Each structure stands twice: as C-alpha cells, then as structure tokens.
Amino acid sequence: METTKFAIPEIIFGRGSLKYAGQCALRHGAKKVFLVSDSGIEEAGWVQRLMDVLAEAGINWIYYPGVTSNPRDYEVEQGAKFYLKNDCDVIMAIGGGSSLDTAKGIAIIASNGGKIRDYEGANRVERPLPPMVFITTTAGSGSDISQFCIITDVERAVKMSIITRTLVPNIAIVDPLILRTKTETLIIQSAVDALAHAIEAYVSRIASPFTEPQSLKAIDLIMRNLQSAVQTRSLDSLEQLSIASIAASMAFSNASLGAEHALAHSLGGQFDMSHGVIHPILLTSVMRFNLDSCVSKMADIGRVILNKNLGSDKETAMEGINKLDEFFASFDVPLKLRQVVNKDDQKHLEPICKMAVNDVCNLTNPRSASWQELLTICEKVW
C-alpha cells in the first residue's frame, strides 16, 4: 500500500453545539472575529444567534455578509482587504459551501497576499492561515472538513480547486439543530452532494482504509435517511444526514474525488448553477463509465445501496447503480442536463469537458477520462 495520510479538523458534533463557537474562537486567540455568512443564513436567524454566542464569550466581530453562491475570485480578494483593514484574528464562517469557501479564500489572501488564482492547484499556500472555525448549515459541501476550496475564476469562467492541508479548518461545528431551517431542495442537494463525495472518494485512486469505511457509512446513512428527512423533516433523520455528510467529507478530503466532480466544477463555472443540482444528473452515468475499472469497489457500493449481494460483483454493482437512479427519481429533482442548461448553451459542453479533463478531481478518477469521453457522458444525460 502506498503511504497515505488522513487529516481532519477537530469536529464538534451535537444538537446545540453552536454554543461552543465562542470558546473555540477564544482558544485560538480571538479578540476580533471575522464573521462570514450570507443573507439566507442571516434571515434564518443563525447569524444573530452566533453573534450572541460571541458576545457572551466577550469577543468582538466584524461581519462580512458578501457571500454569493459559487463565490468569485474578486469577492474573496475584497473580503481579505476587509479582514486586514479590521485587524481581525480568527475567521469564522456560518453557512453552506459558498460561505465556507469564501472564508477559506479570504484566509489565504489575508495571510499570503496576491490573487486567489495564484494558489490554484495543490499545496501552493506557503504561509499559515488565520485560525478557521466553521459552522455548516447544509451538511453537504464538506468544506468545513475538507482541504478543498472552490472559487470561481470569473475571467476564465471556471471553478478553481485550491487544495492544501493547511486549508483544513481548525474546528468544524456541526449542529443538527441548524439543519432544521433548510429547505427541501437544500436538504436533497446537500445530501446528494455528500453521496457523490462518498462514492467518488470510495473509488478514488488514493482511497485508503481510513477513507473507505467513511464512504460506505455515508452512502448507507444517506440511502436510509434522505427520504424520511425530506418527508418528515425529523431531527433524527437530519442528524443522520449530517453524520453522513461528515463521514463523506472525511473520505473525500483525504481521498479526493473523480470525473463527476471535475465535470460538475466545469459546468458550475460556466453556468453558475447550484452545485447540488448536477449530481443526480451526472453521478450514475460517471459510475457506469468507471464500472469496469473498479468492479469490486462498485460492488461494495451496490451492496450498501441494495443491502444485499447479487450473483456477481458486476451484477451487484450494476444493480446498485440502477437503484441509485431510482432513488434520485424518487425526488423532485432534475435528472437531465437539458433541464438545467439552455438548449443554446449545449455548444459550450465541448469546451467545458476540455476544461474538466484538467480539473484536479479528474486525476483520481479510477478510469482515465478524455474530454471526448466526458462529452459522451454529458450527451448521454442531456
């Protein structure tokens, strides 16, 4: 076995664990916290709740509300200026992947300077980042656990992956109570995102004995709980989903992803669509494409999905993927690309696939994928 590595932040998990945010910041020497969030979280009241927690701990903060979905390079650079101008010392973010990635980008620029695109790729951040304390409100993106940061390069219309161990936050707080205010769409999107993370990490070329059980656990929890979470919104189901998300994040942060995420990043960069929308469309197609390269692993996944073993590994794997299609179809989500991309934009698919080939995620895909092959996948799901 190759030498491997497994790194995750301190994770504080539990109902009401938001109340520890202040102490977490204090432990990292916070006097003035740079608080990143967006208007949706603000409206749900969580920003105010977090501010109360900080105030109770006697910590000052500067609130930076400038988060949009699919954060852009200039937003991050502006945020860093704001951070430095206000002499902050700890970065705290509450929100989904966008808020957390914005916070990560700000952290990089604030302590390393330059433009965010200078750090695209792996291990290019050289100076320590401000301590990061992240509170997820989606339990899907995994940004609160992972060494990934995805920022859109506006000029090139591409989502840049910035990967470095130093981007692993210091503390991730997952409070299932926060998840109760999620919309149905958001519950589905973040769960499917986590599912995609788990599956792609499991078949990744650098999956390890430390990531694989996390992947299977995540797949299992999502398959068993998403339906009831959407229907009943029960706290128990949401809690199980958030555990699944953490498990999937632990897996993909260390094992990376695959061609499906490479495509998703390129599509997202081009069309500014919500990341979670793409997975039900693409995931099973990419799995079928990969199947022959990792039959036994796909069978493992199939066994978890089906909760049983069929005649052969291949059968089990195939049936698992089919079952997954059914699973996605049971939710009110788009299953074809044409549902989310204009007909006129179909011509962009070729450049998108050419770009996706170079995405870092494509590197760990179990089967080498050319842009033509990726384009074929896209055309199949059009």
Next chain:
Amino acid sequence: MAPHTTLEDLVGIEHSKLGFYQELQRKVEELKTSNNELEEKRKEVQALLDGITDLMVVLSEDLKIQSVNHVFGEWYPEADPIGKKCYEIFNEGDSPCEECPVLKALDCDETTKDLRIYEEGGKLRHYELIASPLKISTTGERTVLLFKRDVTREKEFQAQFYQAEKMATVGTLAAGVAHEINNPLTAISGFAEGLRRRLSRIQGKVEDDLYDDFEEYTDTILKECLRCRDIVRSLLTFSRPVASTLRPVDLNQCIEDTLFILKHHFKEQHKVTVKTELYKKLPMIQGDESQLKQVIINLFTNALDAMDGGGTLLVKTYPLEDNGAGLIVKDTGCGIPQEIQNKLFEPFFTTKPAGKGVGIGLSTCYSIVKNHNGEISVSSEEGKGSSFCVRIPGIDK
C-alpha cells in the same frame, strides 16, 4: 494556470496544516535580539548615569522622591529616600524651601538653576541646583529631575582667581605710583644732601640752637627720604619683582642667617621664646636667597609684632611631596580676625598703627613666593595665634 497536479500532491504527505511555529520562533529570535540590544543600550545609559558625579533625584509634583542615583547613597548613606519629601532629606525641614527651584521649574515648565549655601559640619558649602521638568511619564504625571552639585571648590578657586587678579591690578598701580614718587624723592633727597654739606658753612654764624635745629631737620629729611626710597623699592619689587637669578638655595640656611641678623631684635623682646624645628635633610629649592630672606624677615617681624605680651615663635621646615620645602612660622600672638584674613596679602593693607607699617610686607612676600612658583597661606584664630605656611617647589619636581 495551475501547474500539473499529481496524486502525491493530493495526498500531501509532506504538507500539513501550517502553524505559526516558525513565525513564532522567528519572532522570539527577533525579540531576543532586540532585547539584547536594548539591554546594551540600557547598560550604556546606566554607565553614563553612573559617570555623573552630581546628585540626581527625580521628584514628583508634590516633591516626593521617586528615584535617586548612586551619588545620593554616597552623600546620604543613612537615608532611605524613596517616597520621602526632598526637603526632609536635604534640609531636614518640614516644608518646601523658599523659592524652591523644583516648583519654579514646574510652574514655568523650563529648566531652573539656583545656588544655595548650606552649613555642613561647621563649614559653609555651596551647591548648584538644576531642576528640569521631565516629560517622559507615561501616566501624564509631571516629574522633575533635580541635580545637586557641590561647587564649594569652584567657588574657592573663583575667589582665589579674583584675588590674584586684584593683586595684579594693584601691583601695576603701585609700580606707577612708585615711579612717580621716585623723581621728587630724588630731588628732595639731593637737595637735603646739599643742605647738609652746606651746614658747616653756617656753623658759628647762627645761633647754636638754630644750627642744631637745622642739622636735626636735615638729618630727619634724609632719613625719611631713605625710608621712602625703601618703600618705593619694595613697591617696585612687588609689582615687577627683579628678574633675579634663581639658584639652589638651602631654606634652613636662610632661616639660620635671618635668625642671626635678628638676634638683637629678639633680645629686646625678652618675653618671646624662639623654637626651631628644622628638618635636617630638607631638599634644596630653586630660589633667590635674598628675596627668600626678605620673606622670612617679614614673617618673623610680623610674628613678633603680634606677640606684644610675649609668647612662643615656632619656626619649622619640612619636606614636600614634590621634593620641595615648606616653612611654617607660627606665633602665639593676637591672631587675625577671620574677615580680614583674605585681605592680608593685599598691598597697603595693614593692621599696625599708622606710622608703624605701610602694609607692603606680606604683599611683597606674596609676590616673592608666587615668583618662586610657591604658595603662601595663613590660618589663624583670634586670641590664639597665627600660622603662616610657605611652600616652595623643589628643583626638579
């Protein structure tokens, strides 16, 4: 565009969450260096402060001592000054001194100087006080740095300088006067000589009484002329002492010679005992024998004059550290009052009754001794006697 990424990059074995450890270490090193530099600077400043021989205290607005330098400990070894009021230590008083320079410095916000005379151990000592307001207090509280410098010696030197300058002026004046007097004096004396030569021609031609009167008056004129001539000569010596040739002289021999000359003089003073303590191996000095004798005569006659009612005259010689010779002439006479001691060596200053002295004896002594590069000083106590001390440097110092 990002450089080519590999699977190893993603695993990132050699990369980890960057801590501030290195930065911290660098910071600690920087702080250490800067701390060392500051410590060096502090020592330098401390050495400068320690080099100051004046007493320094830092006072608060209410005159409480906040800190002192090492000189304070030397001057006031007993006192524990911090927190006490300055006047409690310096003046042993219970209220601020009049026209306190510290308060003045605070009022005007500028450096103030003052000169104070304190009596310490029966002696008057002069102190210069310099108070400077300090503007370094972090609390905004105003403080004053007070210097206290002992300027007693400076004051003494200054007084001596004034004295020497005065003497020089008076000397020039005396020389001028002496020259002016010399000419008429020569004429008077010449014509008086002429009269005396012609006296024989009128002998028997006038009444004897008249002749006797003429003779007596002429003699008196001549005698007084001679006296005047001596005075004038002394004055000239004082102002412009003859550029006499200095040669090795035995001070003891001078004293013995002088005592011999004055033998008869002493015999008349029955009640005066003369004691000599002459140091046997007294070093030779470079000097003018006749001038030195003049000094000795002067000191002896002064001493005798001071002991009208009898007493002891002690004549003592002793070697000096620089191979020179010292002479002490001590009497048990009436003494010299404190207030005129510093006028003794001025020309024309005399305490003798009019006619008995003209006050150039000691001034002449002064100029002779100075010309020998020596010193003459007096210490005296009224009613107990006086002691004159002459110190002449050796041939090769």
